[in-house]
Each structure stands twice: as structure tokens, then as C-alpha cells.
Amino acid sequence: MKRVVALAGRPNTGKTTLFNALTGLRHRAANFAGCTVEKATGTMRSSGGEIEVVDLPGTFSMVPQTEDEQVAFRFLSECADGTDDLLVLCVAEASNLDNDLVLPVGLKASGYPVALAVNMIDEARLNGIKLDAAELSGRLGMPVALVSARTGEGVSKLDGLLAPSVLRADVSEALDFRRVTKKRLHELQDDAVEKARTAAAASVTWPHRAVLPVTARAIRIDRVLLHPVAGPVILAATMFALFQALFVGAAPVMDLLSGWLASLSELLRARLPDGAMASLLCDGALPGISAVVVFVPQIAILFTMIGFLEQSGYLPRAGAMVDRALRPFGLDGRVFIPFLSSFACAIPGVMAARTIHSEKRRIVTILLAPLMTCSARIPVYTLLITAFVPETFRPLGLNGQGVVMAGMYVFGVVLALLLALALKFTALHELHPAPATVLPPYRIPSVRDLSRYVWARCWHFLSRAGQVIFVMSLVLWALAAFPRDAARLAPLEAELTAARAASPADPALEKSVRDRIAAARIEGSALGRAGRAIEPVFRPLGWDWRVSIASLSALAAREVFVGTLGTIYALGGESDASEGLISALRAAENPDGTKRYGVATAVSLLIFFAIALQCMSTIVTVRRETGGWKIPALQFSFLFALAYALSFAGYRLALAFLV
Amino acid sequence: MTLEALPFDVPVRVTGYAALSVFDKDRLAGLGMRPGVSVVKILKTPLQDPVECLVGTQLLAIEARLLPHIRVEAV
Numbered sequence: 001m002k003r004v005v006a007l008a009g010r011p012n013t014g015k016t017t018l019f020n021a022l023t024g025l026r027h028r029a030a031n032f033a034g035c036t037v038e039k040a041t042g043t044m045r046s047s048g049g050e051i052e053v054v055d056l057p058g059t060f061s062m063v064p065q066t067e068d069e070q071v072a073f074r075f076l077s078e079c080a081d082g083t084d085d086l087l088v089l090c091v092a093e094a095s096n097l098d099n100d101l102v103l104p105v106g107l108k109a110s111g112y113p114v115a116l117a118v119n120m121i122d123e124a125r126l127n128g129i130k131l132d133a134a135e136l137s138g139r140l141g142m143p144v145a146l147v148s149a150r151t152g153e154g155v156s157k158l159d160g161l162l163a164p165s166v167l168r169a170d171v172s173e174a175l176d177f178r179r180v181t182k183k184r185l186h187e188l189q190d191d192a193v194e195k196a197r198t199a200a201a202a203s204v205t206w207p208h209r210a211v212l213p214v215t216a217r218a219i220r221i222d223r224v225l226l227h228p229v230a231g232p233v234i235l236a237a238t239m240f241a242l243f244q245a246l247f248v249g250a251a252p253v254m255d256l257l258s259g260w261l262a263s264l265s266e267l268l269r270a271r272l273p274d275g276a277m278a279s280l281l282c283d284g285a286l287p288g289i290s291a292v293v294v295f296v297p298q299i300a301i302l303f304t305m306i307g308f309l310e311q312s313g314y315l316p317r318a319g320a321m322v323d324r325a326l327r328p329f330g331l332d333g334r335v336f337i338p339f340l341s342s343f344a345c346a347i348p349g350v351m352a353a354r355t356i357h358s359e360k361r362r363i364v365t366i367l368l369a370p371l372m373t374c375s376a377r378i379p380v381y382t383l384l385i386t387a388f389v390p391e392t393f394r395p396l397g398l399n400g401q402g403v404v405m406a407g408m409y410v411f412g413v414v415l416a417l418l419l420a421l422a423l424k425f426t427a428l429h430e431l432h433p434a435p436a437t438v439l440p441p442y443r444i445p446s447v448r449d450l451s452r453y454v455w456a457r458c459w460h461f462l463s464r465a466g467q468v469i470f471v472m473s474l475v476l477w478a479l480a481a482f483p484r485d486a487a488r489l490a491p492l493e494a495e496l497t498a499a500r501a502a503s504p505a506d507p508a509l510e511k512s513v514r515d516r517i518a519a520a521r522i523e524g525s526a527l528g529r530a531g532r533a534i535e536p537v538f539r540p541l542g543w544d545w546r547v548s549i550a551s552l553s554a555l556a557a558r559e560v561f562v563g564t565l566g567t568i569y570a571l572g573g574e575s576d577a578s579e580g581l582i583s584a585l586r587a588a589e590n591p592d593g594t595k596r597y598g599v600a601t602a603v604s605l606l607i608f609f610a611i612a613l614q615c616m617s618t619i620v621t622v623r624r625e626t627g628g629w630k631i632p633a634l635q636f637s638f639l640f641a642l643a644y645a646l647s648f649a650g651y652r653l654a655l656a657f658l659v
Numbered sequence: 660m661t662l663e664a665l666p667f668d669v670p671v672r673v674t675g676y677a678a679l680s681v682f683d684k685d686r687l688a689g690l691g692m693r694p695g696v697s698v699v700k701i702l703k704t705p706l707q708d709p710v711e712c713l714v715g716t717q718l719l720a721i722e723a724r725l726l727p728h729i730r731v732e733a734v
Binding site: 060061063065095096098099189193197210211212215218219222223226227228229231232316317320321323324325333435436437438439440441 | 670682683685686687688689690691692693695696701702703704705706707708709711713715716717718719720721722725
């Protein structure tokens with residue numbers, strides 16, 4: 001028998017922050033309803049032994065309406081079936097007890113053992129609210145603790161409340177939420193509302209003000225941020241600043257990292273004897289990994305800004321602001337948070353769609369979320385934009401490369417809206433599924449929480465990309481290094497021997513022969529042959545075999561594209577550590593001396609990567625969220641076909657007008 | 660009187676709903692918009708919809724189409 005403490009409560013009452021404080025874990029907490037959509041588990045040590053702590057998604061009432069609300073009720077019923085010693089620790093916001101007490105009262109009436117943690121007690125003090133915990137405990141018939149999960153105040157006192165006891169609570173008569181009727185849930189809800197109101201009225205002393213100070217401050221800020229003119233301007237400026245910062249702010253650190261990695265590669269090449277090991281490290285693993293590591297500054301900037309918006313309370317306001325504008329497209333403000341989360345990564349975006357109570361709109365959101373520009377696209381976009389958009393391009397005095405990057409973000413959003421419009425004429429359309437949303441109080445993001453969040457996201461990016469790219473780099477190196485086409489290489493190697501023996505020495509000639517040998521090796525390798533086999537499929541998009549192979553390898557994860565191309569160019573002798581992949585792409589030439597890639601190829605690649613669903617993790621998540629392979633299979637095929645068609649159109653248009 | 664007819668920044672109390680679907684009623688009740696609770700219309704968002712309201716101690720953005728269905732009385 002193990003002690004299980006389930007954290008339940010209305011959304012945005014600080015359950016995840018308390019979960020992190022109890023378990024020492026660092027799960028994502030944000031200042032909007034519906035941040036947690038799936039249960040999370042951790043352990044804490046108490047005086048009485050080990051406790052399993054479960055963070056449940058928020059539930060607005062005793063009548064679950066959305067998928068994430070049902071997760072919480074389902075979990076409680078499953079626990080009641082088992083042999084664990086269950087305690088439901090309901091978390092309530094001290095300034096909103098009238099509403100937040102309904103769930104603990106309802107769960108207790110349903111036969112579950114319940115304790116109450118009244119959270120944000122520090123904010124309640126600022127609001128001038130006084131709470132009588134003993135009175136509240138007596139009225140509700142459950143233990144009550146006053147805490148502030150954010151500052152840690154009162155958290156240690158929870159130990160005695162949560163510690164395992166010798167005997168477990170009897171939950172054999174607890175209500176099974178999987179089988180209960182809606183009528184019974186409504187009865188429970190109505191009874192709980194009345195009892196919660198009476199208990200709150202008897203134990204809370206309100207300040208003699210019409211509006212609480214924290215709420216009054218939120219209203220004052222809303223009058224600016226939701227102003228008919230200033231509001232949209234501020235929203236647009238915030239989004240634009242985010243995308244400009246990705247380029248302008250990150251460039252110096254990226255250059256620095258790039259320089260260090262180049263030095264490391266040169267050092268290794270100088271120290272290691274010529275041979276397979278040196279080639280594996282310097283041409284395989286290092287170029288692949290360094291091609292990803294240099295993008296960490298951009299990832300850090302992106303997540304700092306997204307984390308700031310999430311924790312400040314601005315996101316639901318932005319959602320409310322765009323709500324009306326999204327309705328003609330068959331969407332509403334509820335999709336804003338899943339879509340914005342998808343700018344970081346499509347996986348949390350797809351999962352955040354659980355907060356949408358209309359099943360049809362949830363599916364539409366899941367279908368469109370991967371079109372938002374996720375962080376995995378940043379390395380690809382940065383590589384192509386830096387290589388092919390000249391630094392002299394400065395529209396309206398702005399950084400032109402930043403403008404194109406912002407344009408890619410806009411492209412994803414516009415395409416998603418157009419597809420949403422098309423889906424409006426299908427069976428997936430539904431009218432008015434979201435009548436109201438909570439606008440949380442504004443809070444100043446904590447530097448500690450923000451840094452932990454950014455560090456966690458950067459580490460996730462590095463470890464995921466690192467693992468995938470390291471393995472892919474090794475596989476690609478092997479495919480690109482073998483087999484050796486001896487018949488083709490023999491005359492070139494003889495030429496190299498002659499060049500080395502020439503007197504006086506001609507380093508330029510020697511380098512030229514070395515490059516030709518490297519090119520011949522990779523073209524004769526398994527990778528080169530496979531690339532040539534698939535080249536005709538992608539030739540209409542302006543891609544050669546190298547880009548085609550890199551794009552196919554990116555079906556596992558988009559960022560692999562950069563690593564693969566880095567490995568191919570390093571092994572092909574067309575790029576070295578001092579020049580880098582960007583210079584190699586700019587300088588690459590066909591055998592007839594013409595440029596291998598131009599703006600048109602970059603346009604075609606950018607469009608393809610903006611649309612195609614090249615992420616195995618997202619596909620698996622969509623399968624899990626939709627309960628089958630049908631939707632992810634349709635989504636992958638449709639987006640791949642659309643990506644191919646629009647890339648072709650973009651390539652042809654760019655050839656006609658830009659070249 | 661309904662919430663739609665109410666001027667901004669005037670506190671009132673919810674008395675009930677008129678011709679509202681069960682889904683919308685449940686959702687609003689879950690969010691704290693229940694008979695007896697105090698309400699103030701604060702502002703319209705830039706596109707006039709939804710409307711920000713102070714319901715009890717929390718701020719809600721409520722779709723404008725629902726306002727004619729929420730009955731209120733002066734405090």
C-alpha cells in the first residue's frame with residue numbers, strides 16, 4: 001500500500017507550482033487556465049515515509065466538460081478501485097474561495113478523503129483578505145493549510161497533513177465518475193456551491209473595498225493592453241519584437257559559439273592521425289552536432305519571451321483580443337494558447353488543445369498546430385536565410401534577415417488560417433464552442449522560475465537534437481564514407497601523389513585534387529547513390545541529391561536537415577570548419593560552373609519546411625491525442641503533398657521574378 | 660435587465676439566465692457566473708467581442724452573444 005496524494009483544483013490555482021515545491025521537480029507552470037493538461041507524477045519524502053504526488057489537470061466544476069477535466073476525475077475513480085492510500089489535496093486560490101471551494105466540497109460529498117491547501121496566501125494578504133483556517137476547516141470538515149507555493153511559505157507544514165498513516169481511508173463507497181450520470185453530478189455541484197459559499201463567508205474577512213487591489217491593477221492594465229487601438233498595436237509589436245530578437249539578439253553569441261566549435265574541430269584534426277577515426281569525428285559527429293549547438297542562443301531567446309508571456313498573464317488577454325478575428329475562420333480565442341505553444345514545439349501545442357471542450361474544434365486545432373513555426377525549424381530557416389538573404393537587404397531600415405524570419409512565422413499562421421477556413425466547410429466545423437475564459441491577475445514573472453523554464457527547454461532541445469543528430473551523423477558518415485569506388489578513385493589518387501611530388505610544391509593544385517577526391521568518394525558512396533536515385537523526385541523543386549537526402553533525413557526531426565547537410569558537405573570536401581556550412585552553400589557550384597543553389601532553391605526549401613510535418617514525435621503525439629492513426633496519417637500525407645505543391649510553385653515563381 | 664443593457668463600470672448582481680443552452684449555462688456556472696454573484700462590465704476587447712467582466716473576484720472574457728441571456732439586478 002503506497003500513499004498517493006492527488007493535487008486537484010480549479011485551473012490556475014497553483015497546483016503545478018505546489019507540485020514542484022513538494023517534489024523538487026520542475027514541471028511547466030504558467031499564469032493561465034489549462035497549462036497542465038495531463039497528470040504528472042513525482043515523489044516526496046515526508047516524516048512518515050515516501051509519498052507519490054500526482055498533479056492533475058484543473059477542473060472548473062464537478063461536471064467535467066473537457067478532455068483534461070475528465071482525466072482528473074477518471075484518475076480519482078481508478079485510485080478508488082485500487083489499494084493505494086489516497087488523499088485528494090485540493091488547491092484553492094485564497095482570493096477566490098467562493099469558486100474554488102466547490103470542488104473540495106463536492107469531492108468530499110462523493111466519498112473521497114480530501115484536504116485543502118489554500119494557496120497564494122501572500123497575494124491574499126496584499127489584497128487585505130484575512131482567513132480563519134480553523135473556522136474553514138471546521139465548516140468544511142477537512143484539514144486546511146494556508147500556503148504560498150511560489151514563495152514556499154507554509155509548504156513545510158503540509159508534511160504532517162500528507163504523511164502516510166497506518167490505516168488507509170475507506171474509498172470503497174466513493175462515487176465512480178466513469179459511470180455516474182450528469183444529473184447526479186449537477187446535484188452534487190448545486191449542493192457544493194451552496195456549502196462552499198457559506199463556508200467562505202464564515203471564514204474570510206474581506207477588505208472594505210469594492211474591488212481587490214490585485215484585480216484593480218489588472219483592470220487598469222487591461223484598459224491599456226485591451227484598448228481598441230493600443231491593444232492590437234502592442235500585440236503586433238510584441239510578436240514582431242520576439243522574431244526580430246531571434247536574429248538581432250542571438251547573432252553575436254551564435255558567432256562566438258561557431259568560432260569555438262570551429263577551433264575545436266581544427267584542433268582535433270591537427271592532433272588525430274589521418275584515418276577513419278579522424279574522419280568520423282571531424283567530418284561526421286562534430287559538424288552534425290555543432291550545426292545544432294549554435295542555435296541554442298536563439299532557442300533561449302524564444303523561450304525567455306514565451307515564458308515571460310505565459311507567466312505574466314498576458315496570453316489569455318491576447319487570446320481574447322484575437323477571438324473575434326478568428327471566428328470567420330471557424331476558430332476562436334481558445335486556439336491562441338495551443339498555437340502560441342506550438343511556436344516553441346508542436347507537442348505541447350497539440351496537447352494544449354485538450355482545454356478546448358468542442359471535440360471538433362480540438363481536432364481542427366491539432367491538425368493546424370504543426371503549421372506554427374516551432375523551434376526545430378529555426379536552425380533550418382536561419383541557415384537558409386543567412387546563406388541566401390544578403391545582409392545589405394534592409395527594408396525600412398530593419399534587419400532584412402529578421403524580416404524574412406518574421407515573414408516565415410506569418411506564413412505559417414496565414415496558411416493555418418486558410419486551411420481552417422477550408423475546414424469550415426467540412427464536418428469538423430462547430431459554432432460557438434467557447435462562451436467564456438478566465439483572465440488571470442497580472443503577475444511579474446519570477447526570474448528563478450523563468451531561468452529554470454528556459455534552461456529546461458534548451459536542455460530538451462539539446463538532448464533531443466543531440467541524440468538524434470549524433471546517431472544520424474554516425475549513420476550518415478558510414479553511408480557517405482563507404483563503399484569506396486576504387487576504380488574511380490585510382491586515377492585521382494595517382495594525380496594527388498604526383499601533385500605532392502611536384503617541385504616546387506603547388507598547395508593550390510594539391511587542395512584542388514583533394515577536393516575532387518572527396519567529391520568522388522561521396523558521390524560513389526551508398527549515400528551518394530541513394531541521393532542520385534531520389535534526386536528526380538525533388539529536382540522540380542530545385543533540389544540536388546544532397547538537399548534531397550538531407551530533407552528526407554529530416555522526416556525524423558526537422559533540425560536533422562542542418563546536421564545532415566553539414567556532414568555531407570564536410571565529407572565532400574566542400575566545407576571545412578573555418579568556412580562553415582553557410583559559406584559552403586553560398587559557394588557551391590555545379591560541374592559547369594553555375595551556382596548550385598540560389599534564392600529560388602531557398603524559397604522552395606523554406607516553403608517545404610514551413611508546411612511538411614517532419615517530426616516523428618509530433619505524429620506520435622497526434623496519434624495519442626486522437627486515439628488512432630487515421631488523423632496523423634491524413635495530416636502527414638496532406639501536409640507533405642501541400643508542401644511539395646507549394647514548394648514547386650514557389651520555386652517557379654522565384655525563378656521567374658527573383659532571379 | 661440583462662447584462663447587455665448594463666452600462667460599463669456599474670456593479671450588479673446576477674439573478675438568473677434566460678434561454679441559455681445547458682452547455683453554456685454549465686460553463687458559465689463552472690467559471691463562477693452563478694445567480695447571486697456580483698458582476699461589473701469592464702470593457703469591450705478591441706474587436707468589441709468578447710466583453711471583459713468582473714465576476715465576483717475574478718475577471719472573465721465573455722462572448723457578447725451571451726450577455727442578453729444573463730439577467731441582472733441593481734445591488
